[in-house]
Amino acid sequence: MFFCRIIVLILFLSPLQGHAKTNVLFINPGLPEESFWGSVDGYISEAAKQLDIKLEIYHARRDHINAIDFLTRRLTVTPLPDYIVLVNEKGIGAKMLDTVRGFPIFVTFVLNDLSEIDKRQAYKDAHWQTFLLPGLFPDNEYIGRETAAALFEAGGEVPAEVAVISGDKTTPASQQRELGAMTFIQHNIEMAFTQRVFGHWREENAYRQSKALIARYGELRYVWTANDHMAFGVQQAAVDMGLVVGEDIFISTVNTSKRVLLELKAGKIAALGGGHFVAPGLVLTKISKHVDQGYWSKTDRLPLFEIIEPNSELHAILLSEEWQRIDFPHLDVEAVPFSAFKQAE
CATH class of the missing domain: 3.40.50.2300 (Response regulator)
Structure with a gap:
């Protein structure tokens, strides 16, 4: 026994x-x-x-x-x-x-x-x-196009010049986001395309490039950027050049850092897409x-990208970063509809 x-x-x-x-x-x-x-x-x-x-x-x-x-x-x-x-x-x-x-x-x-x-x-x-x-993989072309459209809307749809600060020449996400943005811009006769530069995802690069762009193009009102760090560089350049962000110049970007979420709420970022992290x-x-x-x-x-609206439920989830509340064992990427932020009941 x-x-x-x-x-x-x-x-x-x-x-x-x-x-x-x-x-x-x-x-x-x-x-x-x-x-x-x-x-x-x-x-x-x-x-x-x-x-x-x-x-x-x-x-x-x-x-x-x-x-x-x-x-x-x-x-x-x-x-x-x-x-x-x-x-x-x-x-x-x-x-x-x-x-x-x-x-x-x-x-x-x-x-x-x-x-x-x-x-x-x-x-x-x-x-x-x-x-x-x-x-x-997220649909980067989609979010490039949607952030460009939201940027134009946030700027009051005023006819003016637009510049594009892309990521780099070889990364697929960068290429596809830029393609989406350029598709919208080229089909919008109210946006006069000026120049595309590559910021290589870095704030300091975008800062130097933006100062040159603002000095070169007197009617520059819209700046589309491929990530938040480059958007921050544009913001600082605009301030240093005597412009008011959200009044004289409007900036769109992609990513959902706490800083960019707060600046979206404050009106310093005109349009924001994210969620693909x-x-x-x-x-x-x-x-x-x-x-x-x-x-x-x-x-x-998967539809991982969304346009983030200030004060929305998604904005609050992204700002809190309380990922422990998500029910990972029961997330099903084949579910329709799908949410990467489904919380445990």
Whole structure:
């Protein structure tokens, strides 16, 4: 009888003792102190906690060579990750895949996808037919177009000049946001396009560029920017050039840092889009289901972007950043309608 009880006890405990957390490596291409990438870290970390995933985050600090060097070194250390989440920042996705090729590690991309050429090439490889999983990507062209439209409306639809401060030349998100903005501008005869510059996502770059743009174009009223840091640079340049933000010049941007949310409410940002920082965290819900059920949803495009209105419920959620209130185990990216901010009941 005693031995029977011992056997039953062993059988009961063995699943718990044998359970090993899923190891996920996320290579964050940005800096932890950047508003967008900081929000990414907070959201994905809470998702990992609730889903019982061991998450490792490495910040490449906007250095694509650094990202590849780290990945090469990391693959020499055990235990290896079970999954790697990558961002095709500055077009290095194919090189990162080459680094991981041959390892029994599932790889998925978020935010910035591989180019169609690179994707087709990868799926010709038997290894990637098994280990490259569909990613999760926001519609950047949509938010580029919508923020440009909201910018024109916020400026009273007054006919005037407009400038575009894009991110960089190679990152897909930057290209697509710019395409959306330019589509609206080019089809709006009331907006006279002046110039596009690349701020490389940095406030100091946009500051210098904006001073030159304001000096060069006397009727400049609208400035579309691809992220909040560059918008802050435009704001400071406008002030230093004697303009009143929200009266003489109107600025739109993308991202949802606390600072930009507060400045939207104060009228210093004319139009704001955001919400896409959740994509890496949502991929963890797909990984969890893949581990438990062997199932990977084919959903790769979600309406993650929204125009953020001041004093709205979404504005309050984004401002609070209380991600622990979100019910990650029950988020279903295939649900219609879908919300990345569904809270536990």
